[in-house]
Amino acid sequence: MALVLNEEQNMLKESAQGFLSEHAPVAQLRQLRDERSELGYDKATWQQMVELGWSGILVPEAHGGLEFGHVGMGQVMEENGRTLTASPLLSTAVLAASAINSAGTEAQKKALLPALVDGSLLLAVALDEGPKYHPSLVKTSAMASGEGYVLNGEKQFVCDGHIADKLIVSARTSGDAGDEQGISLFIIDSATPGVEIERVYLADSRNSSMVRLSNVELGADALLGEKDGGASLITYLAAVANVHLSAELLGMSQEVFERTVQYMKERSQYGALIGSYQGLQHRAAHMFSEIELAKSVVIKALQALDENAAKLSLLASVCKAKVSEVVTLVTNEGVQLHGGIGMTDELDIGFFMKRARVAEQQFGDRRYHVQRFASLQSY
Amino acid sequence: MSDLDQFRAQTREWLDANCPASQRLPVMEFEDKCWGGTQWRFVSADQKNWLDVMAARGWTAPDWPAEYGGGGLNKEETKILREEMYRIDARPPLFSMGLSMIGPALLQYGSEELKRQHIPNIVKGKIWWCQGYSEPNFGSDLAGLQTRCEDKDDHFLVNGQKVWTSYAERADWMFCLVRTDPDAVKHAGISLVLFDMTTPGVSTSPIKLISGNSPFCETFLDNVRVEKDQLVGNINQGWELASYLLTHERAMIGNMGHTAASEKSLHQHAIDVAGGLENGQLGDTALRTEIAQWEIDILAFELTQERIDDETKAGTGTGATSSMLKYAGTELNKQRFELLTDIHGQAGLAWEGEAFDNGLLASQWLRTKGNSIEGGTSEIQLNIISKRILGLGQKG
Numbered sequence: 001m002a003l004v005l006n007e008e009q010n011m012l013k014e015s016a017q018g019f020l021s022e023h024a025p026v027a028q029l030r031q032l033r034d035e036r037s038e039l040g041y042d043k044a045t046w047q048q049m050v051e052l053g054w055s056g057i058l059v060p061e062a063h064g065g066l067e068f069g070h071v072g073m074g075q076v077m078e079e080n081g082r083t084l085t086a087s088p089l090l091s092t093a094v095l096a097a098s099a100i101n102s103a104g105t106e107a108q109k110k111a112l113l114p115a116l117v118d119g120s121l122l123l124a125v126a127l128d129e130g131p132k133y134h135p136s137l138v139k140t141s142a143m144a145s146g147e148g149y150v151l152n153g154e155k156q157f158v159c160d161g162h163i164a165d166k167l168i169v170s171a172r173t174s175g176d177a178g179d180e181q182g183i184s185l186f187i188i189d190s191a192t193p194g195v196e197i198e199r200v201y202l203a204d205s206r207n208s209s210m211v212r213l214s215n216v217e218l219g220a221d222a223l224l225g226e227k228d229g230g231a232s233l234i235t236y237l238a239a240v241a242n243v244h245l246s247a248e249l250l251g252m253s254q255e256v257f258e259r260t261v262q263y264m265k266e267r268s269q270y271g272a273l274i275g276s277y278q279g280l281q282h283r284a285a286h287m288f289s290e291i292e293l294a295k296s297v298v299i300k301a302l303q304a305l306d307e308n309a310a311k312l313s314l315l316a317s318v319c320k321a322k323v324s325e326v327v328t329l330v331t332n333e334g335v336q337l338h339g340g341i342g343m344t345d346e347l348d349i350g351f352f353m354k355r356a357r358v359a360e361q362q363f364g365d366r367r368y369h370v371q372r373f374a375s376l377q378s379y
Numbered sequence: 380m381s382d383l384d385q386f387r388a389q390t391r392e393w394l395d396a397n398c399p400a401s402q403r404l405p406v407m408e409f410e411d412k413c414w415g416g417t418q419w420r421f422v423s424a425d426q427k428n429w430l431d432v433m434a435a436r437g438w439t440a441p442d443w444p445a446e447y448g449g450g451g452l453n454k455e456e457t458k459i460l461r462e463e464m465y466r467i468d469a470r471p472p473l474f475s476m477g478l479s480m481i482g483p484a485l486l487q488y489g490s491e492e493l494k495r496q497h498i499p500n501i502v503k504g505k506i507w508w509c510q511g512y513s514e515p516n517f518g519s520d521l522a523g524l525q526t527r528c529e530d531k532d533d534h535f536l537v538n539g540q541k542v543w544t545s546y547a548e549r550a551d552w553m554f555c556l557v558r559t560d561p562d563a564v565k566h567a568g569i570s571l572v573l574f575d576m577t578t579p580g581v582s583t584s585p586i587k588l589i590s591g592n593s594p595f596c597e598t599f600l601d602n603v604r605v606e607k608d609q610l611v612g613n614i615n616q617g618w619e620l621a622s623y624l625l626t627h628e629r630a631m632i633g634n635m636g637h638t639a640a641s642e643k644s645l646h647q648h649a650i651d652v653a654g655g656l657e658n659g660q661l662g663d664t665a666l667r668t669e670i671a672q673w674e675i676d677i678l679a680f681e682l683t684q685e686r687i688d689d690e691t692k693a694g695t696g697t698g699a700t701s702s703m704l705k706y707a708g709t710e711l712n713k714q715r716f717e718l719l720t721d722i723h724g725q726a727g728l729a730w731e732g733e734a735f736d737n738g739l740l741a742s743q744w745l746r747t748k749g750n751s752i753e754g755g756t757s758e759i760q761l762n763i764i765s766k767r768i769l770g771l772g773q774k775g
Contacts, residue, residue, distance in 0.1 A: 003686035004693045261769050276772050281765035288764050289703045296682035321672075322679050367668075374671040379646040379661050 001307070003299050005071065012068070013075035015052070017082070023048060024085040026348045032086055033205040039163055040199075040207040041086040050119030055093045059101060063113035070240075070305035074247040074298065081251025084348075084355055086206050088122045090244060091160035096123035098240045099168055099185070103225030103233045108187070112166075124164035125241075126155035126211050127234060133364040135170070135234045136180045140213060142171035149173075149223075151186065151194075151216040159362065161209030162199040164190055169213070173228050183230040186222045193217075203354040239316035241363040243301040246323040249359055250298050253291050253327045256334040256352045260284070263338055280337060287330050294326040314376050321369035324360045331356050386456055390463045397432050399425035403468045405642060408739070412474045416507025418549040433472040434503045440478055443486065447498035454692070476545070477501035477508040480624050481554040484571070488612040488620055497552075497573070509576070511541040511555030511598060512621070519759050521556075522565045522618060526600060528557035528572065535572060535605040537580075540597065543753070547583040547596035550576050554624075555600075556617050569617035573609040580604070590745035591730070591738070628754040629705035645670045645715065649722045666722070673714055680707055702767075706760040709750035716744040 005013065024045045032040060049055065057073045059065020073094060080089060093116070100112050115121035127135055140153025151171050161167065167188045175182025188195060194216040200208045225233045261284055264275030274280055301319035304312045331353040335342035342349050360366065380388070402425055406412055410422045413430050421427040433439050436450060442457040443449025452460065464471070482501045485494055500506045517523040526539025537557055544553070552575055560568030574581070580603040585593035612620050643651075649661055649670055661667040684704060690696040720727035720740060727744070729735030751757040765771040 002689040002693065003682065004689045004695060261771070264771060273772060278762070278765075281769075281771050282758065282761040284769055284771060285706075285761035285764035288769060289707050292687075292700070292703050293676070293679040293683050293707065296686040297679045299686065300682050318675050318678055321675050370668055370671045370675065373675055374646070374660070374667050377646060377671075377674070378659065379650055379656065379667065379670075 001303050003296060003303075005075070005299075008068075009072050009075055012072050013079060016054075016076045016079040019048070019052065020079050020083040020085055024083055024087075026084050026351055029084045029086050029205060029351060030348075040160075040205075041088065041163070045085070046087050047119060049087060049089065050117075054089060055097075055119055056117035058094065058097045059113050059117050063101075063109055064117040065097075065113065070243070071299070071302045074244060074302040077244045077247040078251035078254075078298075081248035081253075082255040084252070084351055088160050088163065090241075090248075091124045091164070092116060092122050094244045095125045095237060095241055096166075096168060099125065099224065099233065099237055100187075102236060103185070105221075107221070108224065112187075121166065122160065122164050123166050123168060124158050124160045124209075125237065126158040126161060126167050126169045127237075128156050128158070129154065130156055131361075133238075133362070133368060135238065136183065136231070137177055138170050138172045138183050139177045140169070140171040142173050142184060142186065142218075144173075145217065148217065148219040149186065151188070151213045151218065153213050155211040155213070157200070157202075157362075158197075158209045158211050160207045161211050162197050163207060166190060167195070167211060168224060169211070170230055170234060171213075175228075180231045182228050183234065184227050185224040185230045185233060186218055187224050188213075188216060188218060188222060202358050204358040205351070206355065206358065208358075235313060238363050239312050240305060242316045242320040242369070243298070243305055245359050245362055246294075246298050246319045247302065249323045249327040249356060250291075250294050252352050252356055252359075253294060253323070253330045256330050256349060257284075257287055257291060259349065260287075260330075260334045260337050267339075274337075283333060283337070287326075287333060290326045290329060294323045297322045314373065317364075317369040317373045317376065320364060321366050321373060324366040324369070327356045327360065328366070383455055383459065387459045387463065390460055391466075394463055394467060394469060397429075398464075398467060398469045399429055401425045402429045402470045402472075404470075405468070406470060407736075412470070413472060413504065414475055414507055414546070414549075415473055415477075415504025416475075416549065416551050417505070418507065418551070419504075429470070430472045430504050437502055439471075439473045439504065440482065440502045443482065443498065443502065447486075447494055448502040449498070473504045475501065475504065475508060476510055476554075477504075477506060480510065480627050481508050481573075483627055484554075484611060484620055484624050487623065488616070490608070492608060493573075493611065506551045507546070507549055509544050509547050509550035509553050509598075511544060511553045511600075513543045514540060515542050515597075519756055521621070522569065524556055524558060524569065526555070526557045527561070528559050528570060528605070530559070534607060535610075537572070537574070537600050537603040537605055539600050541600065542586075542595075542597050544583065544596045544598045545594060547576070547598050548585060552576060553581075553598070554611070556621055559614055559617075563615065566618045568615055569621070570614050571611040571617040571620045572605050573611065574603060574605045578603050578605075588745070589748070590742040592742060592746070594746075625755060626701045629701045629760075645673060645718055645722070648719060652722050652724075666718075670718060673711070673718060677711055677715070680704075680711055683707070702755075702760040702763040705754060706751075706757050706764070709747075710757060712750050713747045716740075716747045720744045 028042060053066050054076055056065030057068045061067045097116055100109060129137060129139055142149040142151050155169060167190060169186050169188055170183050171186060172182055173184040194214045196212040198210045200210055202208050264280060265273060267274045297319045301315045304315045334349045335353060338349055341347050401423060413426050437445060437448055438450045441450035441452045441460050445451030478501060482498060485497055512521060514524050514526060529536045552573060554571060554573050556569055557572055558568055559570040580601040582599045583596040586595045586597060587593050649666060650656060653662060687696060687700050723740060726735055727740050730738040730741060
């Protein structure tokens with residue numbers, strides 16, 4: 001497939017760019033942070049996103065969605081990266097929608113997807129139990145009890161946990177922490193007795209939380225996908241997450257780069273624009289080259305998601321590894337090339353750097369994916 | 380079956396029947412690539428035969444017009460031919476600066492007479508072309524070149540010195556940048572002329588490189604007579620042509636980062652040399668990481684070539700990306716050979732001896748150092764990106 005957007009995808013990208021820059025620019029995130037907003041996102045903006053159809057981009061038409069595909073959703077994520085818009089888009093519309101759509105029973109799809117699409121249902125995916133991504137290191141237990149299960153444990157750094165109506169949680173139904181097999185996924189109502197969600201504040205001013213589960217009783221219908229066989233669903237979810245996080249990181253890289261080049265054309269030192277100095281020009285040109293490489297891996301991996309390609313897992317790791325490297329370079333250079341002003345909270349550049357580092361860590365950082373790439377290639 | 384499917388089926392059948400088995404093996408040595416020309420000595424009957432049958436169909440230059448001996452294929456057919464050749468690891472039947480550089484320039488800018496004189500011979504691999512661009516004092520600053528070309532009414536007279544002429548001692552003809560107007564602003568007084576290397580006054584002297592090889596020469600031009608009809612384009616239009624040619628050259632050099640399907644991957648080299656895996660992983664974990672990072676980068680690079688190609692076809696390209704590809708591709712190719720020599724340790728640095736392929740890897744490694752110098756240095760590519768794409772101005 002040609003590595004270009006089709007007309008509809010281009011239109012979606014342009015409309016996302018127009019909407020976000022007008023209604024949810026970086027200033028919105030700054031305001032949410034300064035007000036210490038309880039929700040951590042702007043409800044009215046989310047409602048508008050829902051009206052634009054974004055919550056249903058990955059949901060089949062049969063369940064009320066647009067069925068527009070990952071390449072389209074990737075464009076929305078990329079534009080969200082440019083504006084750092086805080087919303088449940090990633091947790092609900094990308095991750096939960098993909099999880100339910102790929103592993104849910106018909107009954108689960110009917111019950112959850114239409115509500116997800118109309119914006120009335122928010123979900124969060126809770127896999128981590130520590131600060132680094134390690135999906136098989138699951139200690140949270142799900143013991144069989146009567147017809148259902150009882151869950152005990154703690155999930156960490158759950159994106160959007162404290163605003164979610166329901167959680168999709170990985171827990172161990174057999175085996176030991178570190179085993180790939182024996183993990184199952186459950187859909188838990190946040191209001192279930194024994195579920196305690198504590199918001200945590202990360203550098204990026206976006207939502208994160210710790211989720212403690214104490215004797216949480218679930219029915220058999222809470223199981224999402226195969227019992228003991230959650231590993232393959234988690235692998236798929238990680239691919240979805242990493243490719244869309246990469247799209248977001250690509251948007252951030254481009255935005256920071258463009259703002260930095262613009263600054264180089266405005267700031268004078270020693271009587272000349274700093275952009276006229278070759279030492280700085282070459283650093284900008286190198287970033288340009290690296291961003292071009294990042295663009296290609298993102299569109300290729302988004303297409304692989306839509307095609308459910310055999311190489312999806314490999315391409316997802318290529319994508320996250322390369323884009324993480326590029327965004328680290330560009331945000332660091334963005335601060336450095338802005339000089340003193342780059343260190344101030346007043347300038348937006350710092351917001352991009354902080355969001356980038358959190359997004360890089362989610363679902364595995366650069367080193368994790370470089371190692372995984374080697375393992376998948378059998379060396 | 381669509382026309383293209385039919386073309387693919389016919390092409391596949393024809394290649395299967397006509398591409399000799401020996402021409403499907405990886406290129407190991409310089410002579411395995413056929414460069415053509417009057418001085419070329421074919422290493423095998425297969426090599427000559429493969430060139431002849433492909434040239435007869437114009438498939439050495441598949442997308443050039445058939446009226447000048449080219450294949451006359453459209454873009455889709457050309458792509459299919461490349462894919463089908465790639466599928467069976469067929470070697471390109473001919474490598475030459477005629478195909479990659481002066482041919483496209485002649486098709487774009489040359490007179491009808493020049494096209495009829497030169498294009499068919501390029502397609503058939505009959506003439507080895509070399510490039511007369513750089514001069515001892517004008518490398519990166521190419522537009523300052525000083526080789527004089529005087530108008531002597533019925534002919535031109537050329538005097539000066541060129542350097543980094545590829546294989547000048549084997550080349551048949553040179554396409555050469557010369558100064559035709561010494562008073563004009565430097566870019567404005569340059570022209571492109573063609574001449575036979577056996578013309579009196581042309582002499583060459585090889586330059587020995589760090590690789591031990593001498594692929595380049597100095598070329599001395601002493602009262603060389605050039606016919607008037609061998610001017611390409613208009614007088615003083617040379618810089619425009621040179622820029623056009625350099626774009627082609629960059630694409631070609633940048634493409635060296637591309638790993639052919641038949642080539643062994645870096646990680647396979649490491650597995651073979653290190654004597655297998657430990658628990659399914661390379662024992663040298665630091666090397667494993669560096670190889671994986673490089674393989675991720677080269678994949679990103681290949682996808683970028685593909686994407687830029689697709690964008691160009693879709694008419695959405697931003698242009699001016701040849702500098703980016705040249706910069707990224709050559710830097711990656713250098714890294715590849717740094718890793719390869721590392722993997723092979725001191726054996727990778729062997730200079731001679733049959734046991735070490737006569738020092739092939741070491742000379743290849745050293746040759747790659749030139750990738751980021753020739754065709755405009757990496758620093759020049761970064762300058763071009765800064766100024767033309769990013770709009771970062773000159774000082775003052």
